[in-house]
Amino acid sequence: MLTSLDRNNAVIVSWTNPPGAARTILVRKTRDYPRNIHDGIIVSDAAPMVESCTDAEPANGYFNYYRVFFQDADGAWMDVPVEDDRSRIRCEQSFDYNEKLYGNLPELYERNDENDELRRFLGIIAWELEKFRSQQSGLNDISNVNEVRDDLLEHLAWNVGWLLNRELPVLRQRAEIKRAVAIYRKKGTRRGLIDLIQGIMNWDMEVIKYNRNILMTGHPDSTTLKVSDPNVTMNMDTSSDTADYILGGDKSPDRIRIKIKATYDFHMFEKVRNKLFRILRFWVPACMSVILELATYNEESGSIADWRPAQADLLATNWLLTNAFTGSEWQILSERTTNNILWRTPRLHTSP
Numbered sequence: 217m218l219t220s221l222d223r224n225n226a227v228i229v230s231w232t233n234p235p236g237a238a239r240t241i242l243v244r245k246t247r248d249y250p251r252n253i254h255d256g257i258i259v260s261d262a263a264p265m266v267e268s269c270t271d272a273e274p275a276n277g278y279f280n281y282y283r284v285f286f287q288d289a290d291g292a293w294m295d296v297p298v299e300d301d302r303s304r305i306r307c308e309q310s311f312d313y314n315e316k317l318y319g320n321l322p323e324l325y326e327r328n329d330e331n332d333e334l335r336r337f338l339g340i341i342a343w344e345l346e347k348f349r350s351q352q353s354g355l356n357d358i359s360n361v362n363e364v365r366d367d368l369l370e371h372l373a374w375n376v377g378w379l380l381n382r383e384l385p386v387l388r389q390r391a392e393i394k395r396a397v398a399i400y401r402k403k404g405t406r407r408g409l410i411d412l413i414q415g416i417m418n419w420d421m422e423v424i425k426y427n428r429n430i431l432m433t434g435h436p437d438s439t440t441l442k443v444s445d446p447n448v449t450m451n452m453d454t455s456s457d458t459a460d461y462i463l464g465g466d467k468s469p470d471r472i473r474i475k476i477k478a479t480y481d482f483h484m485f486e487k488v489r490n491k492l493f494r495i496l497r498f499w500v501p502a503c504m505s506v507i508l509e510l511a512t513y514n515e516e517s518g519s520i521a522d523w524r525p526a527q528a529d530l531l532a533t534n535w536l537l538t539n540a541f542t543g544s545e546w547q548i549l550s551e552r553t554t555n556n557i558l559w560r561t562p563r564l565h566t567s568p
Contacts, residue, residue: 230268313342
């Protein structure tokens with residue numbers, strides 16, 4: 217177990233050497249845990265009998281991420297569980313409250329302070345003030361994606377409707393949240409939905425809606441427009457059309473189909489499909505249901521029999537996924553709508 221303790225602008229780091237370790241290297245970094253001994257500042261490089269060290273110059277005002285690496289007698293790096301080889305701590309430069317409190321006393325108290333008893337007593341109060349000031353300083357970074365503590369990144373991501381992959385390196389997680397902010401500004405539009413999915417998997421896709429009735433324009437005098445003229449609708453979603461179309465509302469479609477055009481790395485879709493469906497619940501209005509289609513267009517995809525998802529229907533070269541959720545969370549479309557059994561997200565019904 218790697219632990220850290222802040223004392224007098226220095227960090228005391230301790231750990232337990234695993235059996236067979238011949239060398240231990242402690243590395244420090246900010247914003248993320250070091251990936252190797254070269255990815256950060258080496259704090260300690262010692263023999264295995266050393267199980268603690270003092271970092272006299274931590275990065276004040278930031279979270280310091282420590283990771284210890286172990287090497288055996290043959291020079292091979294040893295695998296250690298994540299919970300045993302890393303730790304983090306926020307360091308703040310001393311605000312010197314002890315001297316400030318003592319210096320504000322009348323000189324009479326200083327002359328009669330035998331053995332610095334009064335100074336040590338004020339040090340107890342100053343220590344609590346130091347902790348309070350450090351916590352207050354740390355709160356400023358709660359909403360700062362670059363400096364927030366790594367275990368709070370998931371909560372920060374939910375503020376912009378993003379399901380964070382906690383298995384990624386911390387710096388990658390921070391980059392995902394930054395990208396999600398730009399996508400979140402387009403929430404509720406067709407363009408935002410496309411950017412959302414392409415941010416998860418870099419494949420071409422299209423959103424197929426069963427009708428289009430609401431248009432959001434960039435003109436202050438006309439923010440919404442109900443479209444019924446066929447001369448207008450025929451030009452919608454073309455290359456010359458720069459408008460975003462709002463999803464939801466009394467005139468919007470009750471369901472949409474998201475068609476993902478897979479051309480390579482089909483195993484990636486199996487890894488991220490559950491994440492995709494979970495995010496879509498928050499990005500698509502509750503009054504709409506979603507059909508997710510994986511479209512494959514090359515011969516290679518048709519020969520991957522072991523990849524085909526369980527309970528999926530093979531239509532020519534297209535797969536319509538049916539096993540993303542359990543039956544209690546999904547509804548089956550009518551066979552009059554399609555000749556194959558599809559699944560869609562449930563629609564919310566309000567009782568009169």
